[in-house]
Amino acid sequence: MTAPLPSVPGGRVARNRARRSATFLEVALRIVAEEGLDALTMARLADEVDTAIGAVYRYFPSKGDLVAAIQADAIDQLQRSHDASVAPVVAALRATARPDPEAFVRLVVVGRWFCAAAAAYPQQVRLLQLVSSREAASLTPEAATALLPPTLALVESIRAAIDGAAAVGAIDDGDSLARAILWLTAFGGVFVADDLEPYLPDVLGGGRLVRRLNADLLVGWGASRDAVERLDAAIDDLRGTPPLVDPFG
Numbered sequence: 001m002t003a004p005l006p007s008v009p010g011g012r013v014a015r016n017r018a019r020r021s022a023t024f025l026e027v028a029l030r031i032v033a034e035e036g037l038d039a040l041t042m043a044r045l046a047d048e049v050d051t052a053i054g055a056v057y058r059y060f061p062s063k064g065d066l067v068a069a070i071q072a073d074a075i076d077q078l079q080r081s082h083d084a085s086v087a088p089v090v091a092a093l094r095a096t097a098r099p100d101p102e103a104f105v106r107l108v109v110v111g112r113w114f115c116a117a118a119a120a121y122p123q124q125v126r127l128l129q130l131v132s133s134r135e136a137a138s139l140t141p142e143a144a145t146a147l148l149p150p151t152l153a154l155v156e157s158i159r160a161a162i163d164g165a166a167a168v169g170a171i172d173d174g175d176s177l178a179r180a181i182l183w184l185t186a187f188g189g190v191f192v193a194d195d196l197e198p199y200l201p202d203v204l205g206g207g208r209l210v211r212r213l214n215a216d217l218l219v220g221w222g223a224s225r226d227a228v229e230r231l232d233a234a235i236d237d238l239r240g241t242p243p244l245v246d247p248f249g
Helices: 012-035 042-049 053-059 063-094 102-120 122-133 141-167 176-196 208-220 225-238
Strands: none
Touching: 012 042, 012 053, 012 063, 012 122, 042 053, 042 063, 063 102, 063 122, 063 141, 063 225, 102 122, 102 141, 102 176, 102 208, 102 225, 141 176, 176 208, 208 225
């Protein structure tokens, strides 16, 4: 799924440039998600988009800048989806007069949102997993700096949910930043493991393992397993209304 092109101020030239950049990023994301970072080259991207390689370099001075741009775009898309999706699901659950503190409900919903995002936006999630494990050294200082705001915004959203649940005693106190990073990177490993579904169909596939990981992490942080499973079942009972994942907000 591709994010809609945001409105761009300025005239036709600015809009055309934004549209062109979005096309480059969309195609680059597909190449990386399907074939890996090594498959993405400036020449390959130019060929896929049917343009001169010089046109690619006018938008992205190096492969590092291109990788940083697609990663930042993917993070921004996921952030907008998170912001649009989590609150309505929390509100729907709270409307059922559940006894659980709202902060704990939000924590469980955030975990389930990310599980659902992996299925809805596999290219974006796979890209984050790939880039977090490789090629960091290839980014220029400028490209790495550009990645900080969207990356920190997404991590801070996860961290805030963890802090909120700890504040009401639903989970134990702990380093919420470390927990947020652990949560995201652990999800990435499980998503990759799902590629082995044909060999382990009773364990992998269908998001089953990532949901188990989500519950086990929360329980490991001190949450009641019964409470986590009760909320998980309540989310399932919503049957997607409101949806766990909205399309990029």
